[in-house]
Amino acid sequence: xSDPSAAAIEAExxxxxxxxxPRAVDGIDLRVEHGEVYGFLGPNGAGKSTTVHMLTxxxxxxxxxxxxxxxxxxxEGPQVRSSIGAALxxxxxxxxxxxxxxxxxxxxxxxIPREERRQRGxxxxxxxxxxxxxxxxxxxxxxxxxRRLDLALALIHEPRILFLDEPTTGLDPQSRTxxxxxxxxxxxxxxxxxxxTTQYLEEADILARRIGIIDNGKIVAEGTPNELKxxxxxxxxxxxxxxxxxxGRVTEVLERFGEPVPGTPRGATVRLSxxxxxxxxxxxxxxxxxxxxxxxxxxxxxxxxxxxxxxGRSLEGAAREHEQAQEDAEEPVAA
Amino acid sequence: MNAALAxxxxxxxxxxxxxxxxxxxxxxxxxxxxxxxLSINSGGLHAATRLPGFPTDSYLTFALGLTFVxxxxxxxxxxxxxxxxxxxxxxxxxxxxxxLRRVALLLGQLSGVVVLALIQATTFLVVGLTAGAGLKAxxxxxxxxxxxxxxxxxxxxxxxxxxALRTGxxxxxxxxxxxxxxxxxxxxxxxxxxxxxxxxFRTVATWNPVxxxxxxxxxxxxxxxxxxxxxxxFLASGGLALVGxxxxxxxxxxxxxxx
Numbered sequence: 001x002s003d004p005s006a007a008a009i010e011a012e013x014x015x016x017x018x019x020x021x022p023r024a025v026d027g028i029d030l031r032v033e034h035g036e037v038y039g040f041l042g043p044n045g046a047g048k049s050t051t052v053h054m055l056t057x058x059x060x061x062x063x064x065x066x067x068x069x070x071x072x073x074x075x076e077g078p079q080v081r082s083s084i085g086a087a088l089x090x091x092x093x094x095x096x097x098x099x100x101x102x103x104x105x106x107x108x109x110x111x112i113p114r115e116e117r118r119q120r121g122x123x124x125x126x127x128x129x130x131x132x133x134x135x136x137x138x139x140x141x142x143x144x145x146x147r148r149l150d151l152a153l154a155l156i157h158e159p160r161i162l163f164l165d166e167p168t169t170g171l172d173p174q175s176r177t178x179x180x181x182x183x184x185x186x187x188x189x190x191x192x193x194x195x196x197t198t199q200y201l202e203e204a205d206i207l208a209r210r211i212g213i214i215d216n217g218k219i220v221a222e223g224t225p226n227e228l229k230x231x232x233x234x235x236x237x238x239x240x241x242x243x244x245x246x247x248g249r250v251t252e253v254l255e256r257f258g259e260p261v262p263g264t265p266r267g268a269t270v271r272l273s274x275x276x277x278x279x280x281x282x283x284x285x286x287x288x289x290x291x292x293x294x295x296x297x298x299x300x301x302x303x304x305x306x307x308x309x310x311x312g313r314s315l316e317g318a319a320r321e322h323e324q325a326q327e328d329a330e331e332p333v334a335a
Numbered sequence: 336m337n338a339a340l341a342x343x344x345x346x347x348x349x350x351x352x353x354x355x356x357x358x359x360x361x362x363x364x365x366x367x368x369x370x371x372x373l374s375i376n377s378g379g380l381h382a383a384t385r386l387p388g389f390p391t392d393s394y395l396t397f398a399l400g401l402t403f404v405x406x407x408x409x410x411x412x413x414x415x416x417x418x419x420x421x422x423x424x425x426x427x428x429x430x431x432x433x434x435l436r437r438v439a440l441l442l443g444q445l446s447g448v449v450v451l452a453l454i455q456a457t458t459f460l461v462v463g464l465t466a467g468a469g470l471k472a473x474x475x476x477x478x479x480x481x482x483x484x485x486x487x488x489x490x491x492x493x494x495x496x497x498x499a500l501r502t503g504x505x506x507x508x509x510x511x512x513x514x515x516x517x518x519x520x521x522x523x524x525x526x527x528x529x530x531x532x533x534x535x536f537r538t539v540a541t542w543n544p545v546x547x548x549x550x551x552x553x554x555x556x557x558x559x560x561x562x563x564x565x566x567x568x569f570l571a572s573g574g575l576a577l578v579g580x581x582x583x584x585x586x587x588x589x590x591x592x593x594x
Binding site: 056057058059060073074075077078080081082084086088089090092093094096097101105106108109110111137153 | 339342343346347349350353354357358421424425426427428429430431432433434435592593594
């Protein structure tokens with residue numbers, strides 16, 4: 001039975017192990033409050049989609065428990081499904097149906113009364129800017145239009161909780177911004193709780209009130225974007241010498257101000273030790289050594305730095321590792 | 336059946352019919368190829384009617400029965416491919432997230448193929464009879480031919496859906512086509528069983544349920560009302576439909592694993 005005082009989404013020690021496969025989700029604890037946008041950030045293969053599939057009842061967990069809208073995801077699947085909307089990783093649409101036909105199809109499956117189906121469908125199509133294309137077959141839609149239709153379909157039964165699994169992957173910047181605006185409007189107008197998975201740092205930073213960083217099936221950091229950045233705390237300085245042979249000396253100078261961190265191979269990067277170190281003091285030290293630089297920049301901590309600090313690799317690097325691991329797994333064994 | 340279930344079946348069926356009819360590449364071959372084979376066979380194999388024991392002097396009438404079963408096999412490909420496409424594109428997950436019941440999904444999905452079968456059966460009958468084929472059972476035989484034809488299509492269609500649900504692959508469904516055709520060739524497709532002289536072939540054709548589907552339809556075209564042939568025809572088609580539906584239903588349970 002639904003507990004009205006419960007959080008919108010709660011998970012405790014959630015685990016999913018695939019047959020002959022990895023521990024895709026490895027003991028996740030989550031709590032997402034009503035009306036909150038929670039960003040679930042991680043590279044490909046980190047366990048984001050597996051978590052969403054479990055929370056949306058499409059995949060039973062191997063261990064652990066979770067409640068969505070106050071309902072147990074294993075014992076009360078139908079109640080969970082009637083409380084949530086989901087736009088999963090693929091914009092799963094029928095290329096032979098029109099946008100309007102999709103809306104009516106989805107509305108009928110949710111047993112929405114006939115007279116309301118047309119009205120609600122048309123309103124949502126208008127809301128996501130697809131009224132003009134409503135009677136065109138979806139096969140001819142752009143990626144952004146498909147994503148917007150997917151979002152509208154997820155909202156047809158007026159769910160309280162919305163799961164968006166990498167909603168902007170593969171979209172051009174304009175379509176991405178349009179979708180962000182729509183999600184922000186939904187939260188502001190209707191108080192919908194949004195569980196958003198993404199591999200884009202910027203998306204998590206802009207949309208989410210709180211972020212969980214997932215890597216190899218575990219949540220490695222959680223908090224508001226500002227809290228997470230504050231955990232890293234200190235800015236970094238990057239310098240690229242004018243003469244490449246000066247790289248060693250520039251590195252030595254920079255290391256007086258903080259510990260080295262990975263950066264461009266053409267230059268040196270250090271995370272500042274704190275105290276009263278400023279960019280001006282770095283400039284003075286370089287000048288005192290008669291070193292000229294082509295590029296000198298102070299970076300405030302970003303979510304990318306947070307990811308690097310928590311996992312020891314960049315988000316892009318983690319994605320490459322995952323792709324490499326998949327390629328290795330697919331490679332035939334030499335005789 | 337309650338109203339919600341009826342609405343679900345109707346909704347899925349409507350989508351299935353609409354998407355089937357919007358794919359000419361699925362509809363046209365299912366109509367054209369059986370008719371093409373009918374015209375080739377009825378012209379080229381006419382001499383077979385002179386064999387002792389051949390039941391009619393019109394090979395066109397004899398071969399017309401084949402078009403319905405052949406059409407059913409084409410339609411099965413359509414059913415299986417549509418289900419596989421839904422799995423491959425993730426549309427199946429969308430359906431799984433709604434209150435849709437499994438039985439509604441299966442019956443709804445197969446409705447598209449049954450409508451295609453109705454169009455096929457009507458077309459084959461009109462073309463065949465216009466070209467001079469006989470219909471000994473008279474006008475009342477038409478709905479019976481259509482009924483066997485629909486049941487046969489449902490049988491092959493549910494086998495296609497079963498393979499799609501088990502594998503989630505459209506390519507594997509396409510791989511069924513040669514298998515279906517081999518089954519067709521090893522039946523009484525080209526000759527009645529009593530005139531097949533090769534012993535092993537006659538034995539295989541006798542054990543092959545496709546022979547009885549063909550013979551049930553042919554009996555109405557050639558003999559009139561033959562109770563035994565009709566009963567065996569309905570039994571073979573109905574049995575295949577039952578086996579196919581049970582298998583597809585079980586595969587759907589595994590595929591639609593929502594909690």
